[in-house]
Every structure is written in C-alpha cells, then in structure tokens.
Amino acid sequence: MIRAAIVGATGYAGAELVRLLTGHPQVALTLLTSRQYAGTRFDRVYPSLAGCTNLVCETLSMETLHQKADVVFTALPHKIPMSIVPELISDNKKVVDLSADFRFKDPAVYEAHYQPHEAVQLLDQAVYGLCEVYREEIRSTSLVGNPGCYPTGALLPLIPLVENNLIDMASIVVDSKSGVSGAGRSLSPVAHYCQVNGSFKAYKVAEHRHNPEIEAILSDVAGQSIQVTFTPHLVPMTRGMLTTIYAGLNTGVSQKDIQNSLSAAYEKQPFIRLTADGQLPDTLHVKGTNICDIGFKIDRRCNRLILISAIDNLGKGAAGQAVQNMNLMFGIEEIAGLDAVPLPL
Amino acid sequence: MIRAAIVGATGYAGAELVRLLTGHPQVALTLLTSRQYAGTRFDRVYPSLAGCTNLVCETLSMETLHQKADVVFTALPHKIPMSIVPELISDNKKVVDLSADFRFKDPAVYEAHYQPHEAVQLLDQAVYGLCEVYREEIRSTSLVGNPGCYPTGALLPLIPLVENNLIDMASIVVDSKSGVSGAGRSLSPVAHYCQVNGSFKAYKVAEHRHNPEIEAILSDVAGQSIQVTFTPHLVPMTRGMLTTIYAGLNTGVSQKDIQNSLSAAYEKQPFIRLTADGQLPDTLHVKGTNICDIGFKIDRRCNRLILISAIDNLGKGAAGQAVQNMNLMFGIEEIAGLDAVPLPL
Amino acid sequence: MIRAAIVGATGYAGAELVRLLTGHPQVALTLLTSRQYAGTRFDRVYPSLAGCTNLVCETLSMETLHQKADVVFTALPHKIPMSIVPELISDNKKVVDLSADFRFKDPAVYEAHYQPHEAVQLLDQAVYGLCEVYREEIRSTSLVGNPGCYPTGALLPLIPLVENNLIDMASIVVDSKSGVSGAGRSLSPVAHYCQVNGSFKAYKVAEHRHNPEIEAILSDVAGQSIQVTFTPHLVPMTRGMLTTIYAGLNTGVSQKDIQNSLSAAYEKQPFIRLTADGQLPDTLHVKGTNICDIGFKIDRRCNRLILISAIDNLGKGAAGQAVQNMNLMFGIEEIAGLDAVPLPL
Amino acid sequence: MIRAAIVGATGYAGAELVRLLTGHPQVALTLLTSRQYAGTRFDRVYPSLAGCTNLVCETLSMETLHQKADVVFTALPHKIPMSIVPELISDNKKVVDLSADFRFKDPAVYEAHYQPHEAVQLLDQAVYGLCEVYREEIRSTSLVGNPGCYPTGALLPLIPLVENNLIDMASIVVDSKSGVSGAGRSLSPVAHYCQVNGSFKAYKVAEHRHNPEIEAILSDVAGQSIQVTFTPHLVPMTRGMLTTIYAGLNTGVSQKDIQNSLSAAYEKQPFIRLTADGQLPDTLHVKGTNICDIGFKIDRRCNRLILISAIDNLGKGAAGQAVQNMNLMFGIEEIAGLDAVPLPL
Helix, strand or coil, X not given: CEEEEEECCCCHHHHHHHHXXXXXXXXXXXXXXXXXXXXXXXXXXXXXXXXXXXXXXXXXXXXXXXXXXXXXXXCCCCCCHHHHHHHHHHCCCEEEECCCCCCCCCHHHHHHHCCCXXXXXXXXXXXXXXXXXXXXXXXXXXXXXXXCHHHHHHHHHHHHHHHCCCECHXXXXXXXXXXXXXXXXXXXXXHEHHHHCCCCEECCCCCCCHHHHHHHHHHHHHCCCCCCEEEEEECCXXXXXXXXXXXXXXXXXXXXXXXXHHHHHHCCCCCEEECXXXXXXEHHHHCCCCCEEEEEEEEXXXXXXXXXXXXXXXXXXXXXXXXXXXXXXXXXXXXXXXXXXCCCC | CEEEEEXXXXXXXXXXXXXXXXXXXXXXXXXXXXXXXXXXXXXHHCHHXXXXXCCECECCCHHHHHHHCCEXXXXXXXXXHHHHHHHHHHCCCEEEECCCCCCXXXXXXXXXXXXXXXXXXXXXXXXECCHHHHHHHHHCCCEEECCCHHXXXXXXXXXXXXXXXXXXXXXXXXXXXXXXXXXXXXXXXHHEHHHHCCCCEECCCCCCCHHHHHHHHHHHHHCCCCCCEEEXXXXXXXXXXXXXXXXXXXXXXXXXXXXXXXXXXXXXXXXEEECCCCCCCEHHHHCCCCCEEEEEEEEHHHCEEEEXXXXXXXHHHHHHHHHHHHHHHCCCCCCCCCCCCCCCC | CEEEEEECCCCHHHHXXXXXXXXXXXXXXXXXXXXXXXXXEHHHHCHHHCCCCCCECECCCHHHHHHHCCEEEECCCCXXXXXXXXXXXXXXXXEEECCCCCCCCCHHHXXXXXXXXXXXXXXXXXXXXXXXXXXXXXXXXXXXECCCHHHHHHHHHHHHHHHCCCXXXXXXXXXXXXXXXXXXCCCCHHHEHHHXXXXXXXXXXXXXXXXXXXXXXXXXXXXXXXXXXXEEEECCCCCCEXXXXXXXXXXXXXXXXXXXXXXXXXXXXCCEEECCCCCCCEHHHHCCCCCEEEEEEEEHHHCEEEEEEEECCCHHHHHHHHHHHHHHHCCCCCCCCCCCCCCCC | CEEEEEECCCCHHHHHHHHHHHCCCCEEEEEEECXXXXXXXXXXXXXXXXXXXXXXXXXXXXXXXXXXXXXXXXXXXXXXXXXXXXXXXHCCCEEEECCCXXXXXXXXXXXXXXXXXXXXXXXXXXXXXXXXXXXXXXXXXXXEECCCHHHHHHXXXXXXXXXXXCECHHHCEEEEEECHHHHCCCCCHHHEHHHHCCCCEECCCCCCCHHHHHXXXXXXXXXXXXXXXXXXXXXXXXXXXXXXXXXXXXXXXXXXXXXXXXXXXXXXXXXXXXXXXXXXXXXXXXXCCCCEEEEEEEEHHHCEEEEEEEECCCHHHHHHHHHHHHHHHCCCCCCCCCCCCCCCC
C-alpha cells in the first residue's frame, strides 16, 4: 500500500483528497495535517466521513511526514509549499503540490504574479500535472505541480487544436464559470450564501492568476508565445466549472478537422469524454468525478469556434487530478480510486 | 454475478439504481426498461453515465426479463408492479419493488389509500424492506416491498423507542422535509425550478400516502395501533430528507435511556450513524449514500423528545435501500456496492 | 417628513430598513451608522441601491442622532442597544429596537438567556412590537422592542387560538424553518455557501433564545404560563420563514371554530392573509413583503391541529415590522412604505 | 388613468407585468387573459398577489379588449400576436408586444428564424422598444416590439461603442448567462429543478433566435452589417442575466474613450447605471428592477475589451422595459411604476 499524507487536509481540496484516498484500493491514508483543526478528528470537521476515517488532524511535522508517508499532497495556499517541499524531495518522498508554487517553469512568471520563489532549484524537475498532456514526464518525476482548476478546464480542450494549428492563436478568449467551492473554505463575503444565491458575476477580469498559467502551458505546447483573454465568473452552485472558449478558425479548417483533432487526442483517455452529437457539456454530468467533458460548435458565419468543457473544480480541477498524478507517479493503474460511477443527478 | 434488471430505469430512483448496480462488484446489470425512452441509450438520458454503461433502454418484455435477470427492480408508479410481479415470482425471480404495492400486509389499508389490489396472494410472502428491522425476513423472501422515503426517515429513529416503550404512542408528530427529487422526474409545476427556488412549503398535510405506511409498520413493531400526525415539506435542494419527530417521554425516561435504546439497536448497523455529542443530522452529510444519521435532544421543560434523522431520499430512501435488500436476499455482503466514501460537500 | 436614523445599517436587517425607508413616502432617511463601514457610501456596501441613496455610513454619535433623527432604528446585536436607548428616550426620540433588549417585560427572563440588563427602568414603557396584537400600546409608546423573526412566525397564528382557548396549551410544538439571511451578514461557517447549499438541518434545538420570547408573549396573552417545544431549522434559501405548529385540539373544537377565530382576528388586518381553501403558505409568496400568510389543517384521527405561517424573515420578521411599528408610533397610515406589490416569483 | 390589458397574463413575463401595472400610479389594470386559466382568479395562480388584485383570468376576446383597454400588452409566444395586433392597431389601441413578431424591420430576417409573417404591413410603424436607443420613435408610435432579454443585455452596452466606432465590428463575441425564468413557465425538462440545480451549461450555441435580433439592431445603429457570435447559458437562479461581451479595440482607443462613450450615452438615463471603479455588474444588484448595470475592463495585452451588463431578464429584459415603453408612448413620466427601491439581497 502507498502511504499517503495530506498537508492542509481540512480545506475543500484537502477534504476531497481525503475522500478519494480513503476509497483508493492501493492507498493507506496515514496522516492529515491542519493548522486550524489540529487535535480534532477529521470526521468532526466533515461529518459526512464519519465511519470512514478515524484520523485526527495533526500539526505539520516534517518528522512525522518522514515516518508515515510515501507521497505527500500539499493542499495549501501558495508560498507555504515551497518552504517544505524541498525537504520532502530530499527525503525521497513523492510530492503532489496543489498550489501554484511548482506550476511554472519560469520563476520570473511566477514571481510576477505571486511572490519571490524560494525553491527555484526544483523547478526543473517539477512537472505540470496535466495528466493527458504530460503523462510521460509525470511518470518519472517526484514532484508534480497540480494544475489550477481554470487552466485544467481551458487547456484540455484547447491543446489539441493549438498543437494542430487549427485556430488563430491571437484570437483566444476563455470565458469560465466556477462553482463556489473553488473559492475555498475560508470565510469571505464572496462565499456568504446570501451574496452567492441569485448572483452571477465576473471577478478578477483579465487579472486572475490563472491567466498566466494558461498562457505558459499553451505557449509551451505551441512552441510560440500565446496570450489569451480570461474572464472567470462565479456560479451559484457548490461544484462545477464550465469553460466556454472562443477562437477564430484558421483558413480551411472544417468541423471534421476539429472533431478529428479532439478524437485523436482524447478518445482513449479514461477521463475525457467528447460529448455526443447535439449534446454539450454540463457541470451536472461531471459532479464528483475526475472527468472532463468536451464539446464544440462552429459559428460558420463568423468562422469562429466555440469550444466548451465541463469539469468538477474539486475533481479534475484539483483533488481528482492530484490522485491521477499520484497513480502515474507510482506506476499503478491510472484510474485507481477514481472510477466511481457518477451520480445521475 | 447476479444478473439484474431495472424496470422503469429512467425515473430518478431507477437512474440511481443504474448508478449503484453499475458499480456493484457482484452484479451485472443486463436490462433497463423505459416506456418513454425505449430505443435510446441510457447515457443519452443521463449523460453523466457516459462511458459507464452501454445499455439501451428497452420496452418491458416478460420474456426478456425471464432470460436476462436473476433479480428485478421495479421502479414504477404503484399499480403497474402488481400486474407483473406475480409472473416474475412464479418465474423464480427475486423482486425488489420500489412502489407501494407490496408494502402493506393488510390489503384493506392499501386499498383505502391506493386502489384495488390485484396480487393479494403475494402479500403474505412480501417483506417490508426496512433492512435494519426486518433483516431476517428479507434474507429468506423473494419479494421485498421497498419502503417509502418518508417512512424510512421516520421509522428508523422511532422503532427502537417504540419497541422499548419509551415514548407516549399517542403523541407522535412527524415533520418531514424532502429534496425535490422525491417528487420524481415527471414534469410538474411543483418541480419547476422557479416554483422551488426560494420556496419552502408543506404539502398534502395529514393526507400523504406515506402516513398509513408509517403507522402500519409502527403498529406492527409496537403490537398496538399507533397513529401519527405527518407533515411533509418540500426543500429547495435536489437530494436529502430531514425528519424531525416529536413525542412525549414516558415517565422516568432519561436521556441515557434514549441513547442506550438507539445504540443497542444501531451501533453495529453498517448504514446507521448516531451523531456525536452536540452534532445533529444534516442532509449534506448523507448525500449520495445509503446512510441514515440519527440524533436527538430532550426538551426537559416540556418532557418531550425531539428525534431527528437525515437520509438521501434517493439513497437509503429508495435505490440504496433497494440494493441493500438485494444484497440480503442473495446472501452477499450487506454493504456490497454501497460503501463509497461520502462526498465531503 | 419623519427624519429617521438607522444604527447598524449594514447588517441585513439594517439594509432592508434602508430599502424600506428610502421608499417610504413620509420618511427622510438622514443617518446611517456602521462601525465596519464608517466613511463608506452605503451603496458601495449594497450596490443594488446605487442611485437610490447617497448616504455615507458614519460612526455612531449621540450628538448626530440628537440633531438628525426623530426616530431611531437600532439594528444591532443585543446588549449594545440598551447602552444607547436610554439616552435616546431621554432626548424624546422614538426608538424601534430590533434586538432582544426590550422584548421582555421580566428582566429575569431576559437575563436568563442573554446577560445582565442595564436599562431595566425602560422595560415598563417598552412595548412588544407585534403590531396586530399590541397595536394600541404601540401607538402610544416611544420605545418598541421589535419581535424576533421566529416569534413573529409562531405567535401570529397561535395567539387567536390561545386567546379563544381552542387548543391544549401543554401540547404546542413549533417547528420552524428559516432562510439563511436570518443568521445575519457576519461571516460564519454556518452561512458559507457550500455548507448551506444542499443542506437542511436543525440547530439550537430546544435551546434557541427565541423560545422564551415565544413563551413570554403566549403566556401574556393567555393569562397563564405556557411552555412550547421549539426547533429552528436552516433552509437553503436567502429569505423566508415557514413555521409549522402542532397542537392538540380542545374537546369539541371544529374546523369552523379555528377558521372563525383566525378570521375574526385577522380578516381586516392589512398584512395578514388567510390562505384560500386548499392552499397553504409558501415562503415564495411573501418574499420581500411585510405579509404573514396563515393556513391550517386538522388531523382528525389524532385530533391535532397543524397550523402554518409564512413570512419573510427580513420583512415581517424584522425590518418590515419595524417600519409598521414606526407608522403606528407616528400615527401615519399603517401600510405606508410597505404596500409594494409582491413579486410573482 | 390608462386602462391596460395583458394578453397572456399567467406566463412569467405576464405575471411580472401584472405586478408592475398593479403598482403603477397612472394605470388601471382592467383585463387579464389566459387560455389555460380562464375563469380562475389571477391570485390563485400567483398567490403572492393575493390582496393586490381581484381580477379573474378571461378568454381572449377582441370585443372585451375593445371596451376595456387603452393599451394592450401581448405576452404570448411569437406568431399569435401578429394575428391579433392588426385589429388592435386599427381599433386605435396602443400595443406593446413582448414576442418577436414586431422586432424586425425586415420580414425576411424574421421569416428565416421564425415563420411566415402575417402582418408585414405593420412593420414600418412598429418600433423596436429599446427605450434608451429609440426613445423618440417610441414616443410617437402605437406599436412597440419589446426587445428580447438577451438582445437587451447585449445591445445596451455595445451600442455606444459601435456608434462611436471604438471596437472592431468583426470581433464581437457575446457570452450570455440567464436565470431560468427566461425559459418561461411552461413545463420542460430544461426547467425541472433537479436538472437545473448544480447545473451550468450552454444551449442553442450559435443558433439562438436572439442572435439575428442582436445583429439587426447593431447593424441598424452602425449603418453597416455586423455579425456576432452568441452563446447563451443557463444559470441555476430564478431571475437575472449577465452578458459578457468581448471585442477587439480599434487602434488608439483608450480606457477613457470607452468610459466617455458610455457616460455620454447613459449618465442621464434613469435605468442605466455605470458601475463604480473596481466594481462589476452582478445580477443580484438588479433583481426585480428595470435597471441595466454596465461595467467594463480592458485586457491591454490582447487589446481587447471585456464589457459586462447585468439585467433582470423579467424586468429590463421583459416586463419592466414593456412598462417603460408604455410610459413613453403615453407621454407620462418614464420611471412611473418602475421606481421601487431594489432589494439589498
């Protein structure tokens, strides 16, 4: 059994990791840390898990991590991970970091949007954990920077089209809509029920930190610098993220070309579904899963592609993908622990 | 493998059965029927299941049921099941019926609230599928009348107290609150989003058909006739049912007596959780599960017990309990297919 | 014009007061205080009111209140009002206090559930602002203790029946369900969107502070001590409160008696509606209003009354009733500022 | 008093009209028609209006319209209005039609997306009822084609920028998100609570009938043919519509130019608010109103404008604008009946 620890287990991504790893057939969850809830049983913080885990939250201790874990999931705000990950890597642990600290190859980009990077020496070996794109690199690394939720929803549909040069790289607009759990468990006016219910709004327009993340990976894949306009919105629902992408089609590109490009990239991927004729992705269809649904439509009159993806922001957008990364890093079946049948509603 | 068929697979309880049985390690789901969707792939009706099942909905055919199923789940409105179940039983199938047709021992009670009963000869062998109460009878029957959602939420907390004669039988009030999926998938003004959102209301007060069902089972357990006042309410959420029960305490009954009675009945039951000190049941904690959470509080000044349960109306209140019944009927592990770790949110 | 000030204007009840008083034809809203938002325009805190008010939130100052207000609404947590209301009364202001500080005639009851009372001398003149019941007293007082939301929803339907001795006083159970705005604007895990959405639960069962408030007024009206069991629940919606009340009927009491008692009390009251035959109250029907809808049903088999009311917890349950009280205190039309046509959905 | 009739009063737009006209100081609502509810009191269909109107729904009768109405609001599906409006116009009634029948100057465009037009002779005199743009024409016509909700949300922010030639006309993308009431009161799987709750999805991508409506008006204003890509989405909320628009900026266009253009067009308009610095439109801020909030942001790196509007789809998107049109047609104050202070939450 793989012994797993979660650092920052009581945030929403952490709690979803607890769920997935508790049910994972090849994992023994051995350690949960939480600053706020140290000394409290995890199932008192999340009573839905009563009877499923007896773990008590602990204070973060490198010594305990050393003893109890083969893999460490760091589900913390950025900046904290880079202060502990180097020691874990030295200790031969495998690490999946859910913060932004190890997502950027270029520390200058990270530092332009976050803060000074204190573990630059690890950036070379860190792999961006978008499994369908960097699978081989993930298999052979000890350190994964788990992608942000918005980048996951934007990159998966876009990458095959960018790689095949089907769309106008200067024309990409990403209009994303996220459920509230993406804002995390911290108390904030933005997450107060009465501010969310009946409310739909954009926020951090053209200045969200996931914007450079999307661009860095797209540029890497395309072999050229790509900039996109990115607008996140908040939807009155708990889980789910729909991403509507607009891009001009390159000359002569047909419906079939788009279809073939997506099919070639994804038809054998266990967690990507291309929606059937006439259907489009819906967040309800991927709730609680590690699945990304992708569909598209062409506006012929404007020669523009509308490309749509749906994920669960806590699943494929966070904890699900983190587990998928772990599976790849340990060479076990990629779908292990992630193959529950989705809820019909 | 147990070969299972679902008759009426595209209603909400049917679809939840598809989910649970598709993921059940000892079941092969072989047949789905649907009048409305015959000829349509099930995953076109519920796209969340794309990639999980290739079954195409079929018209109901006794011949096909005969060939393909060891167990048949009838997830249909009452009246239809009693027209097909006799033949299935003759054919040595095991049947879990989710309608009201086989829940009542006394056909007169059934007929007073539904319509003339056309399969009276089966009522003797039919067992009321409240697993924690009638487990042994279920193990040896071929026909289970799966309990209604409201009765499940009311009976599980009440029965140990009634059996131990701790409460005043004439004083029981059941105030229930259900998510909208309990009203089914049929189109109705009651289920229109704009009529539900922002709305909380009672309906069918003191005249809901689950009222006599609660009374029949309570009376059976108590060995005396018991009548209860029952008020169902509709909550703006998809899944979940909270039941708040009021009853006068018999003389001298203490907090400890209630606690001991519930513990004795349930502490070893896999799907019942007694909430920890200070916590009370919450529908969010049982979403998507077959679990019933139970908690209580005593109003000493009024010498009155407040007893609360939470279930998922589609889970323990319908499809989950149906699978639990099947597990008992086939002598396999009771939790098989029902042990997924609950969502933290 | 009546010059009105709101102390604590940025909480939810305060903001609803701003809305109602801004639209009130005989009121000039002159002063808004807020500790947290002093110096900030009110419409930056509540952008829906942009263009309707230019007021800037100020720090509380008795001097400014002295100069600018004829009536002061104190929309603050209990304890603070009793430290400022005495001075306002001495200054000949009229005061509507939305906290619990002036709701109890007996300071011992207040102190048993809150804290030591520091303005006991005002309790004699303070009137409980349940307008339909204490209208004449309200007309001639300068100090109103505005009722709690739960007590308003419970007392209005119960009082006529208690006064007419139609129900068994020892048998009353109040099962209440409130929208989330009742928990206020303060950040709290209880109000986090992801904890509320999909969640239905009871809280503070048999220990909520509105329990003694309900009992004090019921006892006052009945001329005898009455105790009730009270269970509040939280509903996933912003506004609205449904109260389901159970009580045994006294011998010989008929459907007609209940109907007549309610009609006699309320058919000429502008803000009480008795639901028409076959319909029952629904929170959606009173959203944004000062209306209380009342309906009932008799469970003949158990000889028990089920009595149901619906209010908007921020309307008749807080700010709406506060304005109604002000109207009465100033001798202007009772419905002034409260007669907007309700939203159909 | 203006005598008003609503044909199709029990749909959602019709019911919102009933609310607004019942509260309108210069209107007497004299007649409500409904095929489905003829003979039923309107307040039985919408109980929130009990006590506000005694009108009983009637079957449509031209004779009764002739006798009772000065203005007729036709709130019906397209096609029916064009069969009755000609007679109403001949009868010297003023008509505000909420369907698409009189929105297009060019019958060929209408017929390409709807059906053969049967009242072509009225298209010349019909005015598109976007009040802020066609105010003078509306003042002098007897027939207004009330704009669709999506076009209203898209056109109001776009028109000043198009008129001032600030954006690249070939680059416009309109990404709209609507509450469920926009789908109407008819029963449909799309509006079933359990299909909407937790769901966010696009629909009718690049093929919605409001697409040509947006283009026709934009083209009219620009004096050149403009095509836009339009994607509507469904949001789990009852009321509200957010429109996020993307367009390339023409060379040299600054933030100030956009600001000035919007200010010049709208700062004196009673129902348009330009959001203050740093704030962006939110559907919660316009719920129940006739207001359109507009804000924007420039993505300098991509030289692209992100333009955002929020309306209530039943208010400015339907019934509110219809009343504003009536006010203009009768020469009364433009805000009459539409000036209620918005709800803070």
